[in-house]
Amino acid sequence: MLIRLSMFALVGLALYACGSDAALRVGQPAPDFEGTDTHGQVHRLSDYRGKILVLEWTNHECPYVRKHYAVGNMQAQQQEAAAQGVVWLSIVSSAPGKQGHVTPAQADELTRSRNASADAVILDPSGEIGRAYGARTTPHMFIIDATGELVYMGGIDSIASTDPTDIPKATQHVRAALREMAGGKPISDPVTRPYGCSVKY
Amino acid sequence: MRPGPAQLLLTSLLIFAASPLHAAPSITTEHATVTLLSEQSGADSGGNLWVALHFELIPHWHVYWRNPGASGTAPVIRWILPEGWEAGQIRWPVPKRIRVGPLTNYGYEERVTFMVPLRAPEGPPPQGPLKITAEVGWLVCREECIPEEGRLTLSLNEQRRDPDGSPDIAAVFSRARARWPEPGILTGRYRLEGDALAVSVDAPVLSAGAVGDVWLAADRWGPIAASGAQEWRRTQSGLALEVPAGDLPPVGGSPLEGLLVMEHGAAPGSHQGYRVRLAAPPPGLRGSPGLTLALGFALLGGLVLNVMPCVLPVLGIKVLGFVNEAREDRRRLALHGWLYGAGVLLSFVVLAAGLLILRAGGESLGWGFQLQSPPLVGLLAYLMLLIGLNLSGVFSVGDGWMGVGQPLARHGGLGGSFATGVLAAVVASPCTAPFMGAALGFAVTRPAWEALAVFAALGVGFALPVVLLSLWPAWVRVIPRPGAWMSRFRELLAFPLYATSAWLLWVLSQQVDASAYGAALAGLVGVGLAAWLYGQWRPRGWRLALTGIGLAGVLAMATRPLAVAEPPASADERPLGQPWSEQRVRELIDEGRPVLVNFTAAWCITCEVNEQVALGTDKTRSLFESRSLAYLVADWTRRDPAITRQLERYGRSGVPLYLLYAPGLEQPRVLPQLLTEGIVAEAVEAL
Numbered sequence: 001m002l003i004r005l006s007m008f009a010l011v012g013l014a015l016y017a018c019g020s021d022a023a024l025r026v027g028q029p030a031p032d033f034e035g036t037d038t039h040g041q042v043h044r045l046s047d048y049r050g051k052i053l054v055l056e057w058t059n060h061e062c063p064y065v066r067k068h069y070a071v072g073n074m075q076a077q078q079q080e081a082a083a084q085g086v087v088w089l090s091i092v093s094s095a096p097g098k099q100g101h102v103t104p105a106q107a108d109e110l111t112r113s114r115n116a117s118a119d120a121v122i123l124d125p126s127g128e129i130g131r132a133y134g135a136r137t138t139p140h141m142f143i144i145d146a147t148g149e150l151v152y153m154g155g156i157d158s159i160a161s162t163d164p165t166d167i168p169k170a171t172q173h174v175r176a177a178l179r180e181m182a183g184g185k186p187i188s189d190p191v192t193r194p195y196g197c198s199v200k201y
Numbered sequence: 202m203r204p205g206p207a208q209l210l211l212t213s214l215l216i217f218a219a220s221p222l223h224a225a226p227s228i229t230t231e232h233a234t235v236t237l238l239s240e241q242s243g244a245d246s247g248g249n250l251w252v253a254l255h256f257e258l259i260p261h262w263h264v265y266w267r268n269p270g271a272s273g274t275a276p277v278i279r280w281i282l283p284e285g286w287e288a289g290q291i292r293w294p295v296p297k298r299i300r301v302g303p304l305t306n307y308g309y310e311e312r313v314t315f316m317v318p319l320r321a322p323e324g325p326p327p328q329g330p331l332k333i334t335a336e337v338g339w340l341v342c343r344e345e346c347i348p349e350e351g352r353l354t355l356s357l358n359e360q361r362r363d364p365d366g367s368p369d370i371a372a373v374f375s376r377a378r379a380r381w382p383e384p385g386i387l388t389g390r391y392r393l394e395g396d397a398l399a400v401s402v403d404a405p406v407l408s409a410g411a412v413g414d415v416w417l418a419a420d421r422w423g424p425i426a427a428s429g430a431q432e433w434r435r436t437q438s439g440l441a442l443e444v445p446a447g448d449l450p451p452v453g454g455s456p457l458e459g460l461l462v463m464e465h466g467a468a469p470g471s472h473q474g475y476r477v478r479l480a481a482p483p484p485g486l487r488g489s490p491g492l493t494l495a496l497g498f499a500l501l502g503g504l505v506l507n508v509m510p511c512v513l514p515v516l517g518i519k520v521l522g523f524v525n526e527a528r529e530d531r532r533r534l535a536l537h538g539w540l541y542g543a544g545v546l547l548s549f550v551v552l553a554a555g556l557l558i559l560r561a562g563g564e565s566l567g568w569g570f571q572l573q574s575p576p577l578v579g580l581l582a583y584l585m586l587l588i589g590l591n592l593s594g595v596f597s598v599g600d601g602w603m604g605v606g607q608p609l610a611r612h613g614g615l616g617g618s619f620a621t622g623v624l625a626a627v628v629a630s631p632c633t634a635p636f637m638g639a640a641l642g643f644a645v646t647r648p649a650w651e652a653l654a655v656f657a658a659l660g661v662g663f664a665l666p667v668v669l670l671s672l673w674p675a676w677v678r679v680i681p682r683p684g685a686w687m688s689r690f691r692e693l694l695a696f697p698l699y700a701t702s703a704w705l706l707w708v709l710s711q712q713v714d715a716s717a718y719g720a721a722l723a724g725l726v727g728v729g730l731a732a733w734l735y736g737q738w739r740p741r742g743w744r745l746a747l748t749g750i751g752l753a754g755v756l757a758m759a760t761r762p763l764a765v766a767e768p769p770a771s772a773d774e775r776p777l778g779q780p781w782s783e784q785r786v787r788e789l790i791d792e793g794r795p796v797l798v799n800f801t802a803a804w805c806i807t808c809e810v811n812e813q814v815a816l817g818t819d820k821t822r823s824l825f826e827s828r829s830l831a832y833l834v835a836d837w838t839r840r841d842p843a844i845t846r847q848l849e850r851y852g853r854s855g856v857p858l859y860l861l862y863a864p865g866l867e868q869p870r871v872l873p874q875l876l877t878e879g880i881v882a883e884a885v886e887a888l
Contacts (some may be wrong), residue, residue, distance in 0.1 A: 198272035201302040
């Protein structure tokens with residue numbers, strides 16, 4: 001009888017522990033995801049084990065995203081990352097009918113016209129991936145290291161404005177983090193303030 | 202988005218149309234009309250002038266608070282002022298929560314006024330018109346966001362012709378002030394618990410009317426996640442909240458500053474804001490064992506448990522029982538051992554879980570605070586005494602359970618080994634009770650996972666010998682033969698517990714006056730008597746109930762005086778120090794004397810050391826005398842709320858704290874927590 005009681009108690013404790021939604025924290029395994037890109041290919045987090053992965057939440061109509069794309073800041077960082085062997089995924093979590101929602105064709109056209117070079121643009125209209133990562137703003141950046149651990153989350157840079165002239169004055173957090181990782185050093189600012197428009201779930 | 206050429210032209214035309222002057226105090230964009238207003242036509246005698254940026258927004262669109270929440274940005278103002286003028290910080294009105302899907306922002310809808318104080322330079326006010334220009338950038342959103350900007354110019358010292366339909370300026374300013382947070386700052390504490398912050402606010406101001414909802418927002422991004430549900434409840438001293446932790450907690454023990462908003466139940470839409478400053482949890486409590494130490498003790502305690510009279514004799518038998526079961530199969534034997542260990546661990550963890558559930562039902566304060574409540578100190582002293590008496594053999598507990606385990610354990614097989622483990626804790630309860638009691642005393646005030654860890658360590662220590670023996674059964678020979686030495690060892694263990702009881706009684710003596718202390722000591726005798734009676738007669742049934750009631754009565758009588766007792770007259774306790782009060786500090790400073798305030802408490806060992814080594818020495822005393830320095834002591838042993846507030850003002854939730862005041866110093870100098878004569882001398886001589 002006592003054993004049965006103990007079993008119930010243990011199961012109860014386990015359920016209680018699992019039931020609560022743990023908030024995302026740097027230093028913990030990044031949540032797995034499964035997303036389809038504009039060419040219909042499925043991407044999973046586990047596909048990128050062994051590589052550094054950058055996730056960029058984006059909405060091409062948001063003034064803060066436009067700031068970075070208009071002067072080529074985001075595109076330059078995407079190219080630098082590619083040269084380092086880092087995988088860059090842009091993710092659109094806008095729900096159908098909301099600002100930023102795009103069809104695969106529209107997304108590809110935007111990639112072409114803006115000269116973007118993310119490895120893939122993942123369309124997440126249900127918002128599942130966005131919610132798993134707690135993506136709040138566009139842009140909102142996450143860096144996951146080769147072991148699948150989240151090592152950076154926050155803004156693309158340090159000045160929350162829509163003025164492109166602020167870009168040279170700001171600390172480019174993602175670029176700095178990737179440089180530090182390449183040099184084998186710990187990331188000096190692993191958590192920064194993400195700024196931008198709200199993700200249109 | 203950046204306005205195109207057509208919009209720019211339209212906006213310029215509007216600007217020119219809005220006012221006869223070239224530079225206008227008002228701008229109308231697609232979503233907002235923003236006006237720069239000044240309360241007076243010039244600076245007042247103190248050189249201050251309030252100006253305001255008044256926003257009229259189109260329906261359903263909003264602008265943001267200083268902390269915009271999950272997304273967005275607060276309005277930004279760049280001032281271009283006449284020579285020598287300075288602009289202060291924006292006075293932010295209390296925002297509302299604006300939800301966009303699963304995200305929450307803090308902002309304002311319909312209209313909002315941001316007031317900013319300007320300061321004129323010294324000297325006579327210049328004649329002629331003065332131009333005040335504000336370059337404002339703001340983000341206005343409904344679901345989508347549009348960044349807008351404008352340049353507003355206001356002329357002072359001029360005849361103002363109010364255009365038709367402009368707002369009554371005085372009314373705008375008074376309405377703006379009405380939406381400010383209440384004056385003053387509420388203090389409190391916060392503690393990180395997993396993904397949430399447990400916050401307590403000292404808020405005696407709870408309006409008599411129904412409070413609809415209460416929520417807490419941090420002044421900056423980081424500590425609190427804006428989206429996410431918050432819970433709140435009233436407590437004795439104010440409010441307790443549980444809010445989701447943000448991406449980044451405050452660093453280095455710095456306080457969390459923010460806004461507590463209370464929404465009125467009766468008038469939806471109306472709310473009041475209170476500025477709060479929450480102190481960080483203390484980094485490590487002086488005088489109390491750290492977690493690793495506690496875990497070490499628990500492990501050791503578990504091991505020691507195996508040599509208790511009720512465990513040791515059966516230890517060998519248990520292992521031999523496994524050996525018989527498993528016959529020659531070494532792996533099966535090891536499996537028996539592991540299952541036994543698992544059973545033990547499970548029962549200890551379940552016990553801890555039960556304790557935590559009980560505790561969650563009650564209110565829990567921090568470890569350091571616990572020693573401030575005299576009834577609790579008294580009860581802890583009694584508990585330690587009882588455990589000591591149990592170990593000394595005056596009475597024993599749980600003998601009736603000893604036989605319970607046997608039939609189940611005899612079931613045999615792997616399941617039987619597990620059952621043996623589970624019941625081992627219960628079966629050995631006459632001996633485990635003291636160890637459980639001590640672990641309980643420690644764990645009851647710690648966070649849940651620490652308490653679980655301590656009990657688990659106890660379990661591990663307890664199961665370890667049997668598990669090891671089942672892996673290497675040859676060592677069964679090494680088990681010491683049971684004998685009288687076991688009882689003597691157990692009796693010896695009583696003395697550390699008596700010593701703990703004595704220490705607690707010393708703390709109590711600092712907290713209550715002589716007559717209440719006498720009552721507590723008498724209670725001690727009563728407890729001892731009850732223990733002996735129980736041990737002699739082993740009452741059952743109604744006799745047991747009667748004894749229980751009698752003991753409860755004795756405890757109540759002994760501890761009641763503790764609850765209401767005054768602290769002891771301490772005039773001759775500390776010949777150096779006068780008792781502290783804020784008024785006394787002010788009086789002394791007005792007299793022109795420097796003041797050193799020592800915040801201390803009886804259980805604080807660091808404070809004691811500092812007093813011995815730095816503050817109470819002859820050299821320091823003569824230094825104080827030569828400087829005419831007044832030395833005040835704020836004794837927190839009895840949880841004085843005035844002292845608690847003062848500690849929190851300096852971001853502390855515990856002692857020690859040393860403040861050095863001097864006439865002419867705006868803020869007192871905070872001395873380090875570890876003092877030496879040199880540090881004190883250097884600080885005093887620098888005044």
